[in-house]
Amino acid sequence: MAHRTRLWENPVQNSVIQYNLTLFASKLPKYFLAMIASFVCLLGFSSPSYAQVEIDITEGNVQAIPIAISAFEGKTFEDQRFAQEVVQVIQADLAGSGLFEPLDPLSFIEKNASVLSVPKFSDWRVIKAQAVVVGKVERLPDRRIKAQYRLWDVFSGKQLSGEQFFIENENWRRVGHVIADTIYKRLTGETGYFDTRVAFIDETGGKKRRIKRLAVMDQDGHNLRYLTQGRHLVLTPRFGPRANELTFMSYESGVPRVYLLNLETGQKRVVGDFPNMTFAPRFSPDGRKIIMSLQQGANANIFTLDIGTKQSVRLTNSASIDTAPSYSPDGKNIVFESDRGGSKQLFVMNSNGSNAKRISFGDGRYSTPVWSPRGDLIAFTKQVPGRFLIGVMKPDGSGERILTEGYHNEGPTWAPNGRVLMFFRESPGAKGGARIYSVDLTGYNERRVRTPSWGSDPAWSPRVNK
Amino acid sequence: MKLGLIISMVFHSTLLAFALLSLTTAKALKPIEVKSIPMEIVDISELTKLKAGVKKAPAKKETKKKDKKPIAKEIQEKKKKKKPAPKRAVQPVAEKQEPVPIKKPEAQKKKVEPVKKKVAKKPKPKPKKKAKPKPKPKAKIVKKKRKKKKFNEDKIAALLNKVPDSGPTSSKLPDLPGAKKVKGNPRGKHLKMSINEIDAFRRRVSRCWNPPVGGLGAEELSVKLRIKLNKDGTLKGQPRVLNRGSSSFHRAAADSAARAVWQCQPYNLPGAKYDTWQDMILNFNPRDMLRG
Numbered sequence A: 001m002a003h004r005t006r007l008w009e010n011p012v013q014n015s016v017i018q019y020n021l022t023l024f025a026s027k028l029p030k031y032f033l034a035m036i037a038s039f040v041c042l043l044g045f046s047s048p049s050y051a052q053v054e055i056d057i058t059e060g061n062v063q064a065i066p067i068a069i070s071a072f073e074g075k076t077f078e079d080q081r082f083a084q085e086v087v088q089v090i091q092a093d094l095a096g097s098g099l100f101e102p103l104d105p106l107s108f109i110e111k112n113a114s115v116l117s118v119p120k121f122s123d124w125r126v127i128k129a130q131a132v133v134v135g136k137v138e139r140l141p142d143r144r145i146k147a148q149y150r151l152w153d154v155f156s157g158k159q160l161s162g163e164q165f166f167i168e169n170e171n172w173r174r175v176g177h178v179i180a181d182t183i184y185k186r187l188t189g190e191t192g193y194f195d196t197r198v199a200f201i202d203e204t205g206g207k208k209r210r211i212k213r214l215a216v217m218d219q220d221g222h223n224l225r226y227l228t229q230g231r232h233l234v235l236t237p238r239f240g241p242r243a244n245e246l247t248f249m250s251y252e253s254g255v256p257r258v259y260l261l262n263l264e265t266g267q268k269r270v271v272g273d274f275p276n277m278t279f280a281p282r283f284s285p286d287g288r289k290i291i292m293s294l295q296q297g298a299n300a301n302i303f304t305l306d307i308g309t310k311q312s313v314r315l316t317n318s319a320s321i322d323t324a325p326s327y328s329p330d331g332k333n334i335v336f337e338s339d340r341g342g343s344k345q346l347f348v349m350n351s352n353g354s355n356a357k358r359i360s361f362g363d364g365r366y367s368t369p370v371w372s373p374r375g376d377l378i379a380f381t382k383q384v385p386g387r388f389l390i391g392v393m394k395p396d397g398s399g400e401r402i403l404t405e406g407y408h409n410e411g412p413t414w415a416p417n418g419r420v421l422m423f424f425r426e427s428p429g430a431k432g433g434a435r436i437y438s439v440d441l442t443g444y445n446e447r448r449v450r451t452p453s454w455g456s457d458p459a460w461s462p463r464v465n466k
Numbered sequence B: 001m002k003l004g005l006i007i008s009m010v011f012h013s014t015l016l017a018f019a020l021l022s023l024t025t026a027k028a029l030k031p032i033e034v035k036s037i038p039m040e041i042v043d044i045s046e047l048t049k050l051k052a053g054v055k056k057a058p059a060k061k062e063t064k065k066k067d068k069k070p071i072a073k074e075i076q077e078k079k080k081k082k083k084p085a086p087k088r089a090v091q092p093v094a095e096k097q098e099p100v101p102i103k104k105p106e107a108q109k110k111k112v113e114p115v116k117k118k119v120a121k122k123p124k125p126k127p128k129k130k131a132k133p134k135p136k137p138k139a140k141i142v143k144k145k146r147k148k149k150k151f152n153e154d155k156i157a158a159l160l161n162k163v164p165d166s167g168p169t170s171s172k173l174p175d176l177p178g179a180k181k182v183k184g185n186p187r188g189k190h191l192k193m194s195i196n197e198i199d200a201f202r203r204r205v206s207r208c209w210n211p212p213v214g215g216l217g218a219e220e221l222s223v224k225l226r227i228k229l230n231k232d233g234t235l236k237g238q239p240r241v242l243n244r245g246s247s248s249f250h251r252a253a254a255d256s257a258a259r260a261v262w263q264c265q266p267y268n269l270p271g272a273k274y275d276t277w278q279d280m281i282l283n284f285n286p287r288d289m290l291r292g
Helices: A012-026 A028-045 A077-097 A121-126 A169-188 B002-025 B059-078 B092-097 B103-120 B125-131 B136-162 B169-175 B195-208 B248-264 B271-277 B287-291
Strands: A003-005 A053-057 A065-069 A100-102 A131-139 A144-153 A159-168 A197-204 A211-218 A234-239 A245-250 A257-262 A268-270 A278-283 A289-296 A299-306 A312-314 A322-327 A333-338 A345-350 A365-371 A378-384 A387-393 A401-406 A408-414 A420-426 A434-440 A446-448 A454-460 B223-228 B279-284
Touching (some): A257 A278, A278 A322, A333 A365, A365 A408, A387 A420, A401 A420
Parallel strands (some): A065 A100, A065 A131
Antiparallel strands (some): A197 A211, A234 A245
16 A cells, blocks of 8 residues: 545544643633633522433444445546446445445435535435445556545534545555445444455365365455465464464475465575474564474474574473464463363463463363454364354453354454454365354354355454554 | 932922022122222432422422312212312202202303303402302302312312423413412422433434444443434434543444434423423443343
């Protein structure tokens, strides 16, 4: 993204507030006296007023916000067609979140809403829209796109947000994702997750001869790119904090090893020089270290490896399989799975490996814990007889909640806003295979993520442009 | 066998006869009628806070009397106005029985009309003047009627006084010279929305409120909104957010609360209590939603 400005925010209100504040500060004593005088006057002359009614509204109605995304303007016919595609991207993103209900453009009364004028709110109220988006897309001669949009509140007639973007032609879909992100954030308060990517294992061929390739795509399934050719088995890709690096496990050298791949340069290298199998890698929040498991005999222990200095530090030393480590977003704690108590359970320890405490106490076996980017929850896979569940719990182990269940669900990964999860679900039978799904924290909005064929082990990237 | 049969038949027939006689005379078991009692939960402040009225008016005692008198009068009316007044009931009985003749209805009709007018203006002095030309018994009846009418009005006033919602009476009562004054303070304006009214309003707003529940905690989503309403229940101007919050969650929550208030208007609120609801504070907090 080349350029992003916020020219469109209404500056009037802010300037008024500022003005008042400075006035008040500079002439404090005078205004203080005036305030007291007016207060005395009020006391003397006003008749006893009514006690102001105060009503608590403690319950609402959770439903998708009806939003109208008006056709974006375009100078030429081609621009208009292109603008229409951008609108479709925004609509699909917002609808996919489950929190918005984009209204059918055929129902719009005001057909040619311009980005330069105030919409006719009465027309939008008739079709029960709560917010309306107007915009304009223009192709510039320097192979860039200029996009503008405004988000209006239909009831108050207030502009909620308005921005202008410049972006390279080939990344045109990102215009839609970025606008959808801003709308999402303005109306829900949460950071959007549409301008993100997903790394996953693309699976093709029969169940016994499955070819597994490392692939990356936009979160909506577009712009797919293969990173490996499928000659070797690859597993558990994980994004770095800047979304430009991937770490994953591959059988490329015969022995399973953790690799590091730079997505911009395509450079790939083995992480660390360990004698045995290394697996379940993940970046530390600052991106300087990789935390992973190292096989030692029948056991596995957790190590960190500093990418710069290549120094490794052992964090656990137990006669059990400790694996799937994941840092808390502040980097102070690590959650991991271990069978040290007999069955696989979740444990949390300090980042130096001390003070490990078990946090999962429910029935069944817990695995693949992932700390939410928000820090408030840990997602996990739970295995109970005959079923695999995806759930979340607080870092202290309380408040366990199951979001979805199925024949074989596994490997949750968080959206950067910590509100949505992706996971893969395998269907039974010889013709069965894995598919990637997303589910939000309510557990109600479950959707299949578009992949070209079977797909597993999804890893959600952080926001590309923070 | 035969003897036994005969004995049995005799015995059964007597038993049946007894049953027929005794059971038919037995009192039917009637279910006790349970009358529903209309009830409203009244806040103690209705009694303790200043109501609109006149300071000197002996409000409480009068209202008690008013409550009793009208009931007595209703009974009298049912007895075809046999008694002149509840306290002197015994004496006039004889007088009343006499003036039954056919002329009376006409006289009554004539008198009834002026009474209405008089009552509205000056209840006591006028009726006496009009009563003079007519025969004595009629005059007495007129007096009784006047009193009754007067009492009826009192009854209405008393009823109104019982109802805490009778706000507008505050401005009307002092203007009527004949009307009884309600105990209170001329500046007292205490009126309150009933619990039912508040609840109905709350339900309506809740239905339109779509809070962004994904916030980190309910605290960030709590919004204190001040709204002003027109008499027709529509919003007067923009709702104002009273509590500040820096996070995007608070901003989204504040917008959602304002949208709810805009969306649900107009509100059906009691016009008599406009002063109480023209300016309200709404505390939006989705805590009850997050519990489950």
